[in-house]
Amino acid sequence: xxxxxxxxxxxxxxxxxxxxxxxxxxxxxxxxxxxxxxxxxxxxxxxxxxxxxxxxxxxxxxxxxxxxxxxxxxxxxxxxxxxxxxxxxxxxxxxxxxxxxxxxxxxxxxxxxxxxxxxxxxxxxxxxxxxxxxxxxxxxxxxxxxxxxxxxxxxxxxxxxxxxxxxxxxxxxxxxxxxxxxxxxxxxxxxxxxxxxxxxxxxxxxxxxxxxxxxxxxxxxxxxxxxxxxxxxxxxxxxxxxxxxxxxxxxxxxxxxxxxxxxxxxxxxxxxxxxxxxxxxxxxxxxxxxxxxxxxxxxxxxxxxxxxxxxxxxxxxxxxxxxxxxxxxxxxxxxxxxxxxxxxxxxxxxxxxxxxxxxxxxxxxxxxxxxxxxxxxxxxxxxxxxxxxxxxxxxxxxxxxxxxxxxxxxxxxxxxxxxxxxxxxxxxxxxxxxxxxxxxxxxxxxxxxxxxxxxxxxxxxxxx
Numbered sequence: 001x002x003x004x005x006x007x008x009x010x011x012x013x014x015x016x017x018x019x020x021x022x023x024x025x026x027x028x029x030x031x032x033x034x035x036x037x038x039x040x041x042x043x044x045x046x047x048x049x050x051x052x053x054x055x056x057x058x059x060x061x062x063x064x065x066x067x068x069x070x071x072x073x074x075x076x077x078x079x080x081x082x083x084x085x086x087x088x089x090x091x092x093x094x095x096x097x098x099x100x101x102x103x104x105x106x107x108x109x110x111x112x113x114x115x116x117x118x119x120x121x122x123x124x125x126x127x128x129x130x131x132x133x134x135x136x137x138x139x140x141x142x143x144x145x146x147x148x149x150x151x152x153x154x155x156x157x158x159x160x161x162x163x164x165x166x167x168x169x170x171x172x173x174x175x176x177x178x179x180x181x182x183x184x185x186x187x188x189x190x191x192x193x194x195x196x197x198x199x200x201x202x203x204x205x206x207x208x209x210x211x212x213x214x215x216x217x218x219x220x221x222x223x224x225x226x227x228x229x230x231x232x233x234x235x236x237x238x239x240x241x242x243x244x245x246x247x248x249x250x251x252x253x254x255x256x257x258x259x260x261x262x263x264x265x266x267x268x269x270x271x272x273x274x275x276x277x278x279x280x281x282x283x284x285x286x287x288x289x290x291x292x293x294x295x296x297x298x299x300x301x302x303x304x305x306x307x308x309x310x311x312x313x314x315x316x317x318x319x320x321x322x323x324x325x326x327x328x329x330x331x332x333x334x335x336x337x338x339x340x341x342x343x344x345x346x347x348x349x350x351x352x353x354x355x356x357x358x359x360x361x362x363x364x365x366x367x368x369x370x371x372x373x374x375x376x377x378x379x380x381x382x383x384x385x386x387x388x389x390x391x392x393x394x395x396x397x398x399x400x401x402x403x404x405x406x407x408x409x410x411x412x413x414x415x416x417x418x419x420x421x422x423x424x425x426x427x428x429x430x431x432x433x434x435x436x437x438x439x440x441x442x443x444x445x446x447x448x449x450x451x452x453x454x455x456x457x458x459x460x461x462x463x464x
Contacts, residue, residue, distance in 0.1 A: 016111045017446070017453045018293050026446045030439050031196050033289055042288060043432060050428035057422020060415050061136065069139050071415040078398045078410035083137040085390040086420050088245055089273070090130035091171070092266075092386060095238055096274025097123030098178055101185070102234040105227075111302050113449050114294045118285070118431075118440045119278050120182040125430040126277075127175045129423040134167055136419070163248035170244040174237050181230040187213050187223060188444035242270045249393065255336040256397030259324055265317035269386060272310035272356070275303050276382035281431070283376045285440065294441055297370050304369035307382065311360035314389075318357065336397060344409065345396045352392055355385025 064071060074081040097119035104112035135144045147168045149158055158165050191213035194206035213219055246266035249257040279300070286295040325333040340349045359381045362368040369375070400407045412420075434440070 016114060016296055016298055017449050019453050019456075021293065021450045022454065023447050023450060026450050027192060027196075027443055029291075029294075030441050030443050030446065031192060033435070034193060034437060034439055035196055035198075035202075039436075043436065047429065047432040050425050050432055053422060053425025054429045055422075055425070056418050057132075057425055060418040060422055061132075061141075063415065064136055064419075065141060069137075071413060073411050073413045073416055075408055075410060077401050077406050077408055078395055080394050080398065081410060082412045082416040082420055083133045085387070085394050086423065087130050087133035087137075087167075088266075088390045089387050090126045090133075090423065091242065091245055092270035092273040093277045093383075094123040094126035094130065094174075094178075094274065095242060095267075095270035096278050097121070097126075098174075098181070098234050098238045099271055099274065100278070101181060102231040102238065105231045106235060110449060110452075111299055113445045114291075114296070114299055114441055115278060115282060115303075116445075117185070117438075117442045118281060118435070119274075120178065120185070121431065121434045121438075121440075122274075122277065122281060123178050124175070124182060125427045125434075127171065127178065128430065129427050131171060131175070132419075132423060132426075134164065134171075138164075163251060166244045167248065170241045174241040177230065177234050177237055181227075181234050184223070184226050184230060185442060186438065187211060188215070189439050189442060191215065192443050193439070239267055242266045254397050254401065255330070255332040256321075256340075256393065259321065261317055261320045261324065265314065265320075268310050268313035268317065269389065272307060272314050273383060273386040275307050275310070276379040276386070279303055279307075279375050279379040280383065283372050283379075285435070287372075289440075291441070294446065300372065300375055301366070301369045304363045304375060304378075307379075308360050308363040311356060311363075311382070315357045318353070332402060335400075339400055340392060340396050343396065343400070345392070345399070348388055349392050349396070352385055352388040355381045355388060359385070 072081055072083070074083075097116075100112050100119045101116045104116075135141055138144055138147070146156075147158055147165065158168075187210055190206050190210035194203055194210050197203040197206060243263040243266070246262035246264075250259060250262040252258060282295055282299075282303075286292055322337055325337040328334075340346070359378055362374065362378060368378075395410050399410055
C-alpha cells in the first residue's frame with residue numbers, strides 16, 4: 001500500500017527586523033544617533049584621522065597645480081597611470097548604493113531598507129572622489145570647465161568623440177540623479193528630525209530641507225511617486241555609467257583593451273566592489289552604534305551571496321579575455337595575455353586572481369557568509385583585488401605596446417600615492433560627517449518594515 005505524499009512545508013519569509021520593534025523604538029533608536037548631543041570619542045578619532053588624510057590630498061593637489069603632472073609617474077608609453085586606475089575604482093564602489101536603493105526597490109526587496117541610506121551616501125562620496133581624477137588628469141585644472149559645452153564667443157566646442165567627454169556626461173548625470181534620489185528619500189526623515197530636535201538651529205535647518213513635510217496622504221503619494229520615478233531613472237544609469245567607463249577602453253585599439261566584454265564585465269566588477277565596500281562600512285557601523293537589530297546577519301548573508309555571484313561573473317570576464325586573445329589569432333593580444341601572466345608585473349596579475357577569483361569562493365559556505373570577521377576580511381581583499389584589476393588593465397596593457405623600442409615600466413610616485421590615499425580621507429571625512437548629522441538608516445522605511453514584521457508575527461502566533 002502506497003503511503004500518501006508528504007506535504008511540503010511552506011518556506012518561511014526571512015525576517016530582517018525583530019518583531020519586538022515598533023514605530024517608536026525604531027524612530028528613537030535611529031534619530032537618537034543624530035540628535036544625541038554627545039560626541040563619541042570613537043567618532044571624533046575617526047573624523048580626526050580622516051581629516052588628516054584629507055589634508056594629504058590637499059597638499060598633493062596644491063603641489064600638482066604648482067608643478068604639473070610631471071610629479072606623477074606617468075611616462076611614455078604609460079600615459080595613463082594612477083589617475084585613471086583610481087577613477088575607475090571609485091566609480092565602481094559608487095555603484096552599489098544606487099543598485100541597492102533603486103534596483104532592489106523596484107524588485108520589492110525588503111532587506112535593502114536597513115542599508116540603503118548609507119549605501120546611497122557612499123555612492124555620492126565615492127563619485128566625488130572619482131570626479132577628482134579626470135579634473136586633475138587634464139593637467140590644467142583651472143581650465144577643466146572647457147570640458148563642458150558652454151556657449152562662448154570663440155565658437156569652440158568640446159570634442160564629443162573623446163572618451164573624456166563621455167565620462168563628463170556619464171558621471172555628472174549619474175551624480176545628479178543619485179543626489180536627487182538620496183535627497184528625496186531623506187525628506188520624511190528630515191521632518192522627523194525637525195520635530196524631535198530640541199535645539200533651535202538644527203530644527204530650522206532640518207525644517208528648511210524637509211520642505212514642509214507633514215506626512216499627509218497627499219505628501220506620501222507624491223513622495224512615493226517621485227521616489228519610484230527616480231528609481232526607474234537611476235536603474236539604467238547604474239548600467240550606463242560603468243558601460244561608458246568600459247567603452248573608454250574598448251574604443252581604443254590597444255591590445256587588452258579592444259574587447260567587447262569590457263562594458264558588462266565592468267558593470268559586474270562595479271557591483272562586486274561596491275557590495276564589498278558596503279560590508280566594510282556596515283560591519284563596524286552596526287557594532288559601534290549597536291545596530292545589530294537593524295542590520296542583521298541575514299543582510300550580511302544576502303550581500304555575501306551577491307559578492308559571490310558577481311565574483312563569478314568577473315571570473316568569467318577574466319576567462320573570456322584569455323579565450324578572446326587565443327580565438328582572435330592576433331599575436332599582439334596573445335602576447336598581452338602572456339605578458340600579464342609571466343611578464344614583470346605578473347605578481348600583480350596573480351594577486352588579482354587570488355583576491356577576486358579564489359577568495360570569494362569561501363562564501364559558498366554559510367558559516368563564512370554569516371561570520372563577520374570573515375566577511376570583513378574578504379571584503380577588504382576584494383577591494384584590493386578590484387584596484388589591482390584596474391592596475392593590470394591600465395598599466396600592463398600599456399607598458400609593452402606594438403613596438404619593443406618604446407617599452408617601459410611604470411610605478412606610482414609618492415604624489416600618486418598621496419593623491420590616492422588622500423581621496424580615502426575625503427571619502428571617510430564625508431562619511432563621518434554624514435553619520436553625525438543625518439540618519440544612516442531610513443527611519444520612515446524602517447517604520448513600515450516594523451509594522452509589517454509585527455503583523456506577520458501576530459498572524460503566526462494566531463496560527464500556532
